[in-house]
């Protein structure tokens with residue numbers, strides 16, 4: 001069985017990926033500094049699954065640590081997810097954001113390159129690398145924003161335009177990851193992810209909005225909508241994303257050096273108001289919200305064109321928002337005490 005090393009493996013996407021690979025009988029090396037609230041609980045959950053799990057506590061800012069890991073292990077694939085993940089935090093502390101996201105990714109690439117080993121390297125980038133996209137015409141349809149003339153969404157030929165320290169640090173990392181395929185022939189692949197949601201996501205107001213709304217609705221936390229709530233995102237249930245990671249690892253020679261836009265695509269979108277409506281229906285109660293000004297850089301619409309991933313990897317989203325939100329909400333309801341412990345309430 002293969003060895004899969006996952007940085008940020010105790011985070012939301014990381015623990016779901018680790019769980020999948022453990023269940024399939026692989027050895028999984030989780031690398032995490034456990035800085036994210038809830039990460040220790042995700043790790044405990046993973047330990048409870050059984051299987052060949054190794055945990056290496058450490059920080060991707062520490063090059064020596066990563067080098068030693070590459071000496072100790074011989075991974076078939078490295079999934080690089082460890083990151084500072086919130087735009088708002090990146091604005092408050094751009095240096096830490098840069099060190100974790102840009103330097104941390106560079107450290108990882110260098111640790112792999114200098115090890116002489118050639119694992120597949122998957123990098124979780126973000127749709128924020130495309131910036132505000134102000135030239136794209138937005139219209140209002142059925143009470144929410146929509147692209148006037150982009151039926152498939154935004155594809156990978158879109159010009160890069162890094163906004164916010166987070167956009168810059170992830171964007172720099174995205175470009176380094178691609179360049180290491182070009183210059184050093186490392187088998188790397190970049191996924192520019194839209195909103196990913198699902199179980200074991202300790203969503204907070206600043207990051208992970210689908211989970212945050214669900215958690216806040218169940219725990220009775222106040223919800224603020226920045227803007228008018230008509231903003232639309234394509235959303236992807238975490239298990240669909242992990243299907244894609246698996247396919248990319250299996251076909252790394254075909255996709256190395258490529259970047260893919262990854263999200264729910266035009267068929268799996270949600271507006272903030274539509275999500276609240278679904279939650280109200282599922283919970284059978286009115287969810288009070290208050291409104292505040294738009295946050296700088298908030299896009300009215302983002303929908304990824306996912307046809308490249310479909311074409312090259314035969315992948316497509318399979319879990320629609322109705323099903324995904326219900327699964328997420330069930331997890332939130334089953335874990336009220338845990339979520340209150342980490343997120344208050």
Ligand SMILES: NC(=O)c1ccc[n+]([C@@H]2O[C@H](COP(=O)([O-])OP(=O)(O)OC[C@H]3O[C@@H](n4cnc5c(N)ncnc54)[C@H](O)[C@@H]3O)[C@@H](O)[C@H]2O)c1
Pocket residue numbers: 007008009010011012013014031032033034035036039058059060061080081082083084085100104124125126127170192193194195196197208
């Ligand atoms: N969730 C989304 O909607 C989304 C969208 C686009 C991109 N991404 C990217 O996907 C990746 C995973 O996101 P997530 O939602 O699982 O976030 P997460 O915060 O749940 O997971 C990140 C993990 O990295 C760990 N970590 C943070 N800094 C670290 C450091 N310096 N060294 C080692 N570990 C560190 C945290 O403890 C956490 O467990 C991130 O790179 C993020 O930028 C996520």
